[in-house]
Amino acid sequence: xxxxxxxxxxxxxxxxxxxxxxxxxxxxxxxxxxxxxxxxxxxxxxxxxxxxxxxxxxxxxxxxxxxxxxxxxxxxxxxxxxxxxxxxxxxxxxxxxxxxxxxxxxxxxxxxxxxxxxxxxxxxxxxxxxxxxxxxxxxxxxxxxxxxxxxxxxxxxxxxxxxxxxxxxxxxxxxxxxxxxxxxxxxxxxxxxxxxxxxxxxxxxxxxxxxxxxxxxxxxxxxxxxxxxxxxxxxxxxxxxxxxxxxxxxxxxxxxxxxxxxxxxxxxxxxxxxxxxxxxxxxxxxxxxxxxxxxxxxxxxxxxxxxxxxxxxxxxxxxxxxxxxxxxxxxxxxxxxxxxxxxxxxxxxxxxxxxxxxxxxxxxxxxxxxxxxxxxxxxxxxxxxxxxxxxxxxxxxxxxxxxxxxxxxxxxxxxxxxxxxxxxxxxxxxxxxxxxxxxxxxxxxxxxxxxxxxxxxxxxxxxxxxxxx
Amino acid sequence: xxxxxxxxxxxxxxxxxxxxxxxxxxxxxxxxxxxxxxxxxxxxxxxxxxxxxxxxxxxxxxxxxxxxxxxxxxxxxxxxxxxxxxxxxxxxxxxxxxxx
Numbered sequence: 200x201x202x203x204x205x206x207x208x209x210x211x212x213x214x215x216x217x218x219x220x221x222x223x224x225x226x227x228x229x230x231x232x233x234x235x236x237x238x239x240x241x242x243x244x245x246x247x248x249x250x251x252x253x254x255x256x257x258x259x260x261x262x263x264x265x266x267x268x269x270x271x272x273x274x275x276x277x278x279x280x281x282x283x284x285x286x287x288x289x290x291x292x293x294x295x296x297x298x299x300x301x302x303x304x305x306x307x308x309x310x311x312x313x314x315x316x317x318x319x320x321x322x323x324x325x326x327x328x329x330x331x332x333x334x335x336x337x338x339x340x341x342x343x344x345x346x347x348x349x350x351x352x353x354x355x356x357x358x359x360x361x362x363x364x365x366x367x368x369x370x371x372x373x374x375x376x377x378x379x380x381x382x383x384x385x386x387x388x389x390x391x392x393x394x395x396x397x398x399x400x401x402x403x404x405x406x407x408x409x410x411x412x413x414x415x416x417x418x419x420x421x422x423x424x425x426x427x428x429x430x431x432x433x434x435x436x437x438x439x440x441x442x443x444x445x446x447x448x449x450x451x452x453x454x455x456x457x458x459x460x461x462x463x464x465x466x467x468x469x470x471x472x473x474x475x476x477x478x479x480x481x482x483x484x485x486x487x488x489x490x491x492x493x494x495x496x497x498x499x500x501x502x503x504x505x506x507x508x509x510x511x512x513x514x515x516x517x518x519x520x521x522x523x524x525x526x527x528x529x530x531x532x533x534x535x536x537x538x539x540x541x542x543x544x545x546x547x548x549x550x551x552x553x554x555x556x557x558x559x560x561x562x563x564x565x566x567x568x569x570x571x572x573x574x575x576x577x578x579x580x581x582x583x584x585x586x587x588x589x590x591x592x593x594x595x596x597x598x599x600x601x602x603x604x605x606x607x608x609x610x611x612x613x614x615x616x617x618x619x620x621x622x623x624x625x626x627x628x629x630x631x632x633x634x635x636x637x638x639x640x641x642x643x644x645x646x647x648x649x650x651x652x653x654x655x656x657x658x659x660x661x662x663x664x665x666x667x668x
Numbered sequence: 669x670x671x672x673x674x675x676x677x678x679x680x681x682x683x684x685x686x687x688x689x690x691x692x693x694x695x696x697x698x699x700x701x702x703x704x705x706x707x708x709x710x711x712x713x714x715x716x717x718x719x720x721x722x723x724x725x726x727x728x729x730x731x732x733x734x735x736x737x738x739x740x741x742x743x744x745x746x747x748x749x750x751x752x753x754x755x756x757x758x759x760x761x762x763x764x765x766x767x768x
Contacts, residue, residue: 295741401723431724431726433726499707499710503708503711518751532688535682539687539689548696551678551681551682551687552704554684554685555701558681564708565711567721568708568711568714570723572711572714574719577725609703622725626725
């Protein structure tokens with residue numbers, strides 16, 4: 200990114216030229232990949248020309264003014280279609296920008312398009328998108344991961360230099376790992392959720408996807424910060440891109456939880472992560488075996504909470520103020536038919552599960568119980584950071600799987616086995632590439648740290664990037 | 669506490685969720701709910717006595733804003749997204765019975 204910024208700064212390239220180059224790449228790649236739901240060619244070129252004018256007049260908005268970005272299609276962009284990969288919102292154009300989009304505009308970043316996802320971010324492969332699957336740029340027969348599969352694939356294929364995604368149970372980190380790019384799930388509350396279509400408000404976070412750790416950190420610095428329009432956003436903690444220091448790893452205590460290296464873990468994934476850990480150790484880090492025993496309950500807890508919150512959040516799609524409407528003689532029938540016509544099968548499944556979990560006779564047994572187990576998980580995670588600085592695990596149990604390989608929804612939910620814990624406990628976590636397997640598929644390593652320790656995460660991630668590729 | 673899931677449960681949930689389901693979907697979600705209930709059993713084994721629930725991962729104190737009139741989106745713009753609007757309103761099917 201610094202190179203693009205330098206080219207713009209020294210007039211070696213205009214924003215229009217850079218945006219045009221990415222648009223050409225999109226035109227070439229999209230027939231195979233399907234990473235975008237909407238490409239805003241005209242809008243992006245218009246924004247690029249404005250950026251060029253600002254630079255010519257010496258009033259660039261930021262060093263990144265004129266560098267384009269892709270945005271996941273569940274993040275509101277005023278006037279630009281935001282479908283959430285759902286038929287229900289096929290023609291929905293938001294009337295306002297999400298705060299994070301506003302942040303991008305303040306920095307002068309032209310929005311090149313809206314990326315594909317699983318419908319309403321419910322899924323781990325983009326196979327649940329109403330607009331078709333996003334294929335993995337490293338192997339077109341495989342998924343890009345999800346739900347931010349479009350953002351990860353677009354960045355991996357050079358269709359955009361960076362992108363925004365959202366992560367509720369692993370939806371940034373898992374596709375980043377599958378596509379060989381870097382993805383951060385920030386601390387809960389570090390980034391505003393205003394204007395981001397809710398899946399599960401107690402877990403959702405917006406985060407950056409990019410090809411390098413530094414670019415990911417730069418993008419995070421643009422979107423982090425408090426927002427009066429999001430009551431869950433945390434007080435001002437300005438984030439600055441750290442100085443990259445390779446010495447700091449000396450004495451760094453890295454927790455290695457045995458539970459993440461057990462049954463079901465692909466051998467080549469394990470080898471790559473262990474090799475990377477050994478590399479960090481050889482540079483002076485101290486590996487500390489730890490236990491995160493409560494991860495055994497993470498997926499079931501996550502599933503209970505996410506379906507409950509989703510069924511409640513999706514109640515707003517009634518066909519009255521926006522979206523799909525199927526005419527009927529009475530309102531209840533109109534709601535039921537509109538929702539039946541607009542939602543895909545996974546969304547309906549989660550609404551059904553969530554309604555069950557929240558219904559009067561099951562609320563205590565499921566929802567309350569899951570909230571309490573969540574407390575135990577959070578305690579377990581935070582206790583580990585009294586012993587160690589960071590925790591390192593594989594991002595996913597396997598590399599990218601084949602399209603159509605996971606027919607059973609419960610099997611699909613297991614994709615989030617190593618990532619859901621960070622959302623449940625609110626801590627930041629990043630996925631960084633750590634090599635490829637024998638089939639040439641990218642592998643990812645996950646680094647977790649305590650609340651608001653993004654700077655530490657980036658520094659460790661930078662070392663991984665230097666030493667483990 | 670853990671009932672077996674029968675078709676009537678599924679139909680009741682669908683009604684609560686305002687979701688019209690086909691017969692095939694009812695069968696499918698009956699199976700899915702059953703699978704889900706068995707995974708819920710595992711969570712039941714966890715001892716949570718004396719544990720408070722967590723509803724948000726990071727504790728935030730909510731600050732009340734001043735009760736001031738602020739600018740809002742213009743009415744015609746807001747109505748522009750509606751599938752059926754008339755006279756400054758979103759139109760819906762009749763919800764109150766006409767008096768005889």
